[in-house]
Amino acid sequence: MRVGIIGLGLIGGSLARSIKLHTAHQVYGFDISPETMRQAELMEAIDGTLTDSLLPTCGVVLVATYPQAIVEWISAHAEQFAPGTLVVDCGGVKRWIVERVQPLAEGRAWHFVGGHPMAGREYSGFSYSRDNLFERASMILTPRGDEDLQVLQAAKEFFLDIGFRRVVFTTPAKHDEMIAYTSQLAHVVSGAYVNSPLAAKHKGFSAGSFADMTRVARVGEELWSELFLDNRDALLSSLNLLIDHLTEYRDALDAGDRERLKAVIRAGREKRESLDEP
Amino acid sequence: MRVGIIGLGLIGGSLARSIKLHTAHQVYGFDISPETMRQAELMEAIDGTLTDSLLPTCGVVLVATYPQAIVEWISAHAEQFAPGTLVVDCGGVKRWIVERVQPLAEGRAWHFVGGHPMAGREYSGFSYSRDNLFERASMILTPRGDEDLQVLQAAKEFFLDIGFRRVVFTTPAKHDEMIAYTSQLAHVVSGAYVNSPLAAKHKGFSAGSFADMTRVARVGEELWSELFLDNRDALLSSLNLLIDHLTEYRDALDAGDRERLKAVIRAGREKRESLDEP
Numbered sequence: 003m004r005v006g007i008i009g010l011g012l013i014g015g016s017l018a019r020s021i022k023l024h025t026a027h028q029v030y031g032f033d034i035s036p037e038t039m040r041q042a043e044l045m046e047a048i049d050g051t052l053t054d055s056l057l058p059t060c061g062v063v064l065v066a067t068y069p070q071a072i073v074e075w076i077s078a079h080a081e082q083f084a085p086g087t088l089v090v091d092c093g094g095v096k097r098w099i100v101e102r103v104q105p106l107a108e109g110r111a112w113h114f115v116g117g118h119p120m121a122g123r124e125y126s127g128f129s130y131s132r133d134n135l136f137e138r139a140s141m142i143l144t145p146r147g148d149e150d151l152q153v154l155q156a157a158k159e160f161f162l163d164i165g166f167r168r169v170v171f172t173t174p175a176k177h178d179e180m181i182a183y184t185s186q187l188a189h190v191v192s193g194a195y196v197n198s199p200l201a202a203k204h205k206g207f208s209a210g211s212f213a214d215m216t217r218v219a220r221v222g223e224e225l226w227s228e229l230f231l232d233n234r235d236a237l238l239s240s241l242n243l244l245i246d247h248l249t250e251y252r253d254a255l256d257a258g259d260r261e262r263l264k265a266v267i268r269a270g271r272e273k274r275e276s277l278d279e280p
Numbered sequence: 281m282r283v284g285i286i287g288l289g290l291i292g293g294s295l296a297r298s299i300k301l302h303t304a305h306q307v308y309g310f311d312i313s314p315e316t317m318r319q320a321e322l323m324e325a326i327d328g329t330l331t332d333s334l335l336p337t338c339g340v341v342l343v344a345t346y347p348q349a350i351v352e353w354i355s356a357h358a359e360q361f362a363p364g365t366l367v368v369d370c371g372g373v374k375r376w377i378v379e380r381v382q383p384l385a386e387g388r389a390w391h392f393v394g395g396h397p398m399a400g401r402e403y404s405g406f407s408y409s410r411d412n413l414f415e416r417a418s419m420i421l422t423p424r425g426d427e428d429l430q431v432l433q434a435a436k437e438f439f440l441d442i443g444f445r446r447v448v449f450t451t452p453a454k455h456d457e458m459i460a461y462t463s464q465l466a467h468v469v470s471g472a473y474v475n476s477p478l479a480a481k482h483k484g485f486s487a488g489s490f491a492d493m494t495r496v497a498r499v500g501e502e503l504w505s506e507l508f509l510d511n512r513d514a515l516l517s518s519l520n521l522l523i524d525h526l527t528e529y530r531d532a533l534d535a536g537d538r539e540r541l542k543a544v545i546r547a548g549r550e551k552r553e554s555l556d557e558p
Contacts, residue, residue, distance in 0.1 A: 120484070120485065120486065120487050121487050122487055122488075122489075139487065140484040140485070142484070142485070168484065170484040170485070177485070179478065180478060180481060180482070180485035181485060183476055183478040183479075183482075184478075184482050184485050184486035184487075184489070184490040185486070185487065185489055185490065187473070187493075188473075188489035188490060188492070188493045189489065189545075190526065190529045191469060191473065191493060191526070192489070192548065192552075193525075193529070193544070193545055193547070193548025193549065193552075194522055194525035194526045194528075194529060194548065195465070195466075195469065195522060195525075196548050196551045196552045196555070197525050197547055197548050197551050198461055198518065198521055198522075200457065200458060200461040200462075200518070201461075201551055201555060202554065202555065203458060204458070204461075204462050204555070206398070206418045206420070206446065206448040207398065207418070207420070207448070207455070207458035207459060207462050208398065208458075208462035208463070209398050209399050209400055209417065209462075209463065210400075210495075211400075211462070211463055211466035211467065211470070211495075211496050212462040212463065212466060214466070214492035214493070214495060214496075215465075215466045215469060215492070215493070216552055216555075217488075217489075217492060218489050218492075219548040219549060219551070219552035220549055220552050220553060221545075221549065222545075222549065223541075223542040223543075223545035223546040223549060224542070226545050227538050227541045227542045227545055228538075230533060230541060230545075231533070231536060231538060231541065234533055234536065237533060238530065238533055238534060240476065240478070241526065241529065241530050241533070242530065243476055244472055244473060244476075244526065245523060245526050245527065245530065247471075247472035247473075247475050248468065248469070248472045248519065248522065248523055248526070249523065250472075251468045251471070251472060251519065252516065252519050252520065252523065255508060255509070255512055255515060255516055255519070256516060258509060258512065260505050260506075260509060263501075263505045263508060263509065264501040264502070264505045265501075266471070267467075267471055267499075267500075267501035267504050267505055267508075268501040269471070269475055270470065270471025270472065270474050270475050270497040271471065271497060271498055271499065271500065271501060273474045273475050273479055273497070274470075274471075274474045274494055274497035274498050275498060276480065277474070277479060277480065277482065277494070
């Protein structure tokens with residue numbers, strides 16, 4: 003089968019490499035950066051450039067760009083996909099994208115399923131892509147729910163075949179609520195945490211927890227401001243809850259109230275320990 | 281030389297094991313838990329029990345208990361240390377401990393230097409101790425500043441010999457300000473972060489950043505409420521700054537203001553990147 007990939011950054015590049023590693027599929031890729039195209043060909047992550055004439059020969063098309071660019075690209079190519087083609091985007095927000103792309107697929111013979119590969123690194127670009135980025139990762143898929151089950155089964159098998167550990171089906175709304183908490187909020191905290199005058203002096207005074215807290219602050223503001231705003235309500239909700247909890251610590255500390263402080267720390271510990279249970 | 285260690289938990293146990301691994305010193309230890317004593321002897325982390333008759337024969341005594349217990353133990357044994365003995369505590373706050381222990385050493389022939397081994401794990405107790413816990417870690421020492429330089433040089437050599445990567449000298453106040461930010465604040469954030477109704481559903485929806493954010497929430501409330509309150513002013517200052525920064529993200533999101541949001545994310549990214557520079 004031929005697989006088309008749009009956007010050969012960290013995610014698209016790693017998808018290409020995983021497909022080449024695990025399957026016999028041919029991969030045709032496209033990236034707006036000529037330098038990235040050259041790298042991807044040189045590293046044999048792709049078999050060639052995804053052209054308008056090759057696009058209708060692809061059985062699966064993966065769109066791994068920023069959210070707005072995902073919608074624009076699928077919209078511009080809605081007439082070119084062959085009947086039966088599975089189109090999956092890889093955007094980090096799902097309601098915003100699915101609401102815009104789903105109508106394009108309606109009444110046409112190709113299938114669209116929203117997707118989000120749950121892996122990443124704090125660096126971006128093809129140079130950081132890896133053929134094992136997804137080996138411990140979930141691929142989240144957010145179907146409408148009224149698809150032909152064979153389409154969903156084929157989608158699931160495709161992502162397991164190319165190296166994902168598992169495939170999780172959920173709704174766009176559920177995805178967005180969870181991702182606001184597990185991923186977007188972590189990026190907010192990391193950026194807020196590192197932005198202290200004390201950060202520059204951390205050497206010799208820090209162990210693992212400082213590194214953990216500040217790792218993902220490296221991400222770029224172009225992509226992440228878009229992702230945050232496309233998921234504004236869910237992220238606001240998680241962020242407000244976190245600020246409330248931090249304020250509980252602050253108030254207990256401010257009052258010098260050991261029992262209250264212990265209760266707050268205990269609540270976090272018990273919650274964390276409950277997550278380790280099978 | 282004989283080394284005495286009080287408290288054979290994660291830190292005291294790891295110190296004992298590091299000393300046995302790297303030096304020919306004899307280690308005598310004491311822990312209030314008979315089970316821990318048995319484990320430590322069985323694992324050959326110690327050569328025997330640190331008794332009142334052995335204490336005056338130790339050239340170095342390391343006190344690795346909770347802050348209040350550190351002060352109480354040194355106070356109760358202030359008459360028993362031999363002349364020239366180096367006593368170093370391992371408490372995670374330094375002003376509170378040093379202010380109380382320093383006067384005990386004055387007018388006596390033993391030396392006290394406040395210390396803090398900059399390594400840890402999110403688990404506690406001897407069972408989690410390791411002989412390589414400190415191999416990438418700093419040992420922070422907070423002398424008064426008017427000590428005989430030979431005492432400080434000997435302290436430095438001792439900690440390098442037993443396996444620390446480096447020794448950092450600083451003041452108790454500087455230590456407490458830095459540790460409030462690099463370590464205590466991380467523990468506050470981690471506990472606040474994990475305490476969400478969404479946490480229990482994270483599986484399949486999380487990658488590295490959620491794990492990073494919530495790892496140290498496992499720590500116990502007895503020790504950490506004591507550490508937080510003993511360093512209340514410094515921790516409050518770092519926590520208030522973090523809440524202010526999170527509120528900047530929240531307000532930019534709430535306003536749907538992309539440029540403002542980009543500026544906030546960019547500030548964190550640039551700060552983070554500046555820390556990677558040599």
